[in-house]
Amino acid sequence: MARYIVKRIIYMIISLWIIATVTFFLMHQLPGDPFSDGKKVQPEILKNLEAKYGLDKPLIVQYGTFLKNVAKGDFGLSLKYRNRTVNDMIYDGFPKSLTLGVAAVGIGLVFGLAFGIIAALNNKGFFDYFVIIMAVIGVSVPNFVFASIFQYFLGRQWALFPVAGWKGPKYMILPIIALGVRLIAQQARMMKTNMIEVMGSDYVKTAKAKGLSKTAVVRKHVIRNSILPIVTMLGPLIAGIVTGSFVIEKIFAIPGMGKFFVDAVNQYDYTLILGTTLFYAALLIFMVFLVDILYGFIDPRIRIDE
Amino acid sequence: MAELSKDKFIIEGKESSEAEAIVRPSLTYWADAWRRLKSNKMAIIAMTILIIITLAAIFAPIFSSYDYRTGDLLKTNLKPSSEHWFGTDELGRDLYVRVWEGTRISLFIGIVVALLNFTIGVLYGGISGYIGGSVDNLMMRFVDILFSIPYLIWVIMLTTVLGSGLFTIIIALSIAGWGGMARLVRGQVLQLKEMEYVMAAKTLGADAGRIITKHLIPNTIGVIIISITFAVPTAIFSEAFLSFIGLGIPVPNPSLGSLSNDGTRMLLLEPYQLVFPALVISAVMLSFQIFGDGLRDALDPRLRQ
Numbered sequence: 080m081a082r083y084i085v086k087r088i089i090y091m092i093i094s095l096w097i098i099a100t101v102t103f104f105l106m107h108q109l110p111g112d113p114f115s116d117g118k119k120v121q122p123e124i125l126k127n128l129e130a131k132y133g134l135d136k137p138l139i140v141q142y143g144t145f146l147k148n149v150a151k152g153d154f155g156l157s158l159k160y161r162n163r164t165v166n167d168m169i170y171d172g173f174p175k176s177l178t179l180g181v182a183a184v185g186i187g188l189v190f191g192l193a194f195g196i197i198a199a200l201n202n203k204g205f206f207d208y209f210v211i212i213m214a215v216i217g218v219s220v221p222n223f224v225f226a227s228i229f230q231y232f233l234g235r236q237w238a239l240f241p242v243a244g245w246k247g248p249k250y251m252i253l254p255i256i257a258l259g260v261r262l263i264a265q266q267a268r269m270m271k272t273n274m275i276e277v278m279g280s281d282y283v284k285t286a287k288a289k290g291l292s293k294t295a296v297v298r299k300h301v302i303r304n305s306i307l308p309i310v311t312m313l314g315p316l317i318a319g320i321v322t323g324s325f326v327i328e329k330i331f332a333i334p335g336m337g338k339f340f341v342d343a344v345n346q347y348d349y350t351l352i353l354g355t356t357l358f359y360a361a362l363l364i365f366m367v368f369l370v371d372i373l374y375g376f377i378d379p380r381i382r383i384d385e
Numbered sequence: 386m387a388e389l390s391k392d393k394f395i396i397e398g399k400e401s402s403e404a405e406a407i408v409r410p411s412l413t414y415w416a417d418a419w420r421r422l423k424s425n426k427m428a429i430i431a432m433t434i435l436i437i438i439t440l441a442a443i444f445a446p447i448f449s450s451y452d453y454r455t456g457d458l459l460k461t462n463l464k465p466s467s468e469h470w471f472g473t474d475e476l477g478r479d480l481y482v483r484v485w486e487g488t489r490i491s492l493f494i495g496i497v498v499a500l501l502n503f504t505i506g507v508l509y510g511g512i513s514g515y516i517g518g519s520v521d522n523l524m525m526r527f528v529d530i531l532f533s534i535p536y537l538i539w540v541i542m543l544t545t546v547l548g549s550g551l552f553t554i555i556i557a558l559s560i561a562g563w564g565g566m567a568r569l570v571r572g573q574v575l576q577l578k579e580m581e582y583v584m585a586a587k588t589l590g591a592d593a594g595r596i597i598t599k600h601l602i603p604n605t606i607g608v609i610i611i612s613i614t615f616a617v618p619t620a621i622f623s624e625a626f627l628s629f630i631g632l633g634i635p636v637p638n639p640s641l642g643s644l645s646n647d648g649t650r651m652l653l654l655e656p657y658q659l660v661f662p663a664l665v666i667s668a669v670m671l672s673f674q675i676f677g678d679g680l681r682d683a684l685d686p687r688l689r690q
Contacts, residue, residue, distance in 0.1 A: 221666060325629075345632075
């Protein structure tokens with residue numbers, strides 16, 4: 080186990096280094112520059128600005144400084160928002176995105192698993208078909224459509240919730256649901272498939288044969304074993320949530336990480352793009368790593384060391 | 386006792402000499418798959434919807450009297466009417482034409498990207514799996530690292546660098562998207578190349594090219610087609626996402642994503658502008674999903690859920 084963890088950590092560092100290098104050189108291929116805003120800037124001013132941000136040095140030197148700073152966890156100054164560091168902006172935006180993401184994963188798991196379980200127990204019944212149809216719709220309708228529908232009906236027509244903004248718990252409900260719908264659908268579908276599979280297995284037959292009550296069989300054997308594969312899906316799932324929140328944050332005008340990232344991309348703010356990309360990549364790689372380790376503990380049948 | 390003669394007996398039922406005859410016509414893999422697909426009503430409905438949407442995307446812009454680029458500034462934000470079936474947008478352009486033109490562009494992106502992913506993925510995964518050993522290890526490690534970056538972040542980076550345009554978006558989506566296909570094909574090849582019939586072919590002196598084209602590819606084609614079917618909506622969705630954050634198809638060309646984006650901006654004032662593109666994109670995604678599920682059951686019954 081320890082050897083496996085060390086190996087994985089080394090891979091994680093190599094991955095991050097490659098991502099940092101690729102993004103760094105890609106960013107310096109970008110057309111346009113962050114200072115001009117389309118207007119003409121005096122050459123002297125441009126020179127001063129470039130010197131301030133170290134853009135006048137040769138690329139390889141910039142790359143060296145960049146790597147050194149990143150290793151220390153310092154992503155540098157934003158080029159667009161004068162005198163704000165990228166770290167500052169991540170510090171500012173990330174908690175909002177995190178709240179959104181965690182809450183969405185939360186409702187996704189709770190409702191998704193619940194629907195999946197009910198559908199499986201009611202296999203081929205009315206509720207089963209209802210859940211299947213809902214799940215297919217939830218997976219295939221883009222989340223901006225859901226977000227807009229919620230915004231229009233719940234926000235505007237019936238005025239139950241604020242239409243947009245981020246000023247308190249009331250503002251969070253619509254974006255969280257909009258982000259969570261897809262998750263609920265995915266989880267419900269997967270849980271149902273797993274349950275049906277487990278219910279056909281020999282150990283469930285044995286449990287029934289020894290006379291356990293139906294609830295005990297479902298609770299102790301079926302559900303426990305059906306949840307396991309879902310844990311492995313958590314890593315990619317969180318990745319989906321992160322990028323999904325770009326769209327949701329834009330629609331609901333939430334000043335989170337996603338909004339900063341999108342703005343940075345549209346404004347050629349190299350350092351901010353670099354910083355946020357690396358932050359996202361690190362976060363996701365770490366989540367996947369965590370989930371894999373966790374899985375080894377939850378399911379002793381998995382032998383990780385191979 | 387009466388004498389038993391042969392003519393007192395008649396043979397009832399089948400001639401034993403015909404018992405071994407194959408009465409039913411032998412079905413090829415494709416005929417068999419089609420037979421299974423046909424019996425799946427939902428999949429057939431989804432397929433019909435996809436065909437209708439594709440035909441509309443191809444022909445509706447040709448037969449309409451409006452142009453998707455030019456608007457009439459006297460007729461902005463009109464509600465749907467007999468003149469403008471889906472209404473007009475804030476520049477007075479006919480939304481009916483724009484929606485179908487957008488569908489055409491989105492479908493084009495989806496299909497081309499899926500095919501490119503397929504080509505790169507099959508080549509890379511096939512080579513990696515077939516050679517095996519340390520080459521395979523190295524090649525797959527590379528894929529692992531490259532694709533540990535979330536797909537959409539990759540796509541955003543690439544489109545920012547390449548610039549936004551139809552072909553750069555296609556290139557960006559293809560570069561970012563072939564990892565899954567490569568892994569899938571490699572897994573299949575690794576599994577298949579240990580099979581007895583491959584060994585038999587090798588023993589008989591078949592070279593690598595023959596084994597790959599005659600044995601490995603035909604046996605993986607079902608799984609590959611299924612994943613292509615699911616790659617199309619993913620690409621359409623990614624393009625919509627890019628349009629949404631301002632990196633999509635440049636104006637005045639529409640795509641389902643950029644139309645939906647325009648629609649959400651106008652949502653609180655003119656909701657119908659979102660309804661039509663959102664309906665079409667949802668119908669496309671939904672149909673691909675259902676059709677893909679049906680295709681999976683038809684091509685590879687072992688995977689039936």
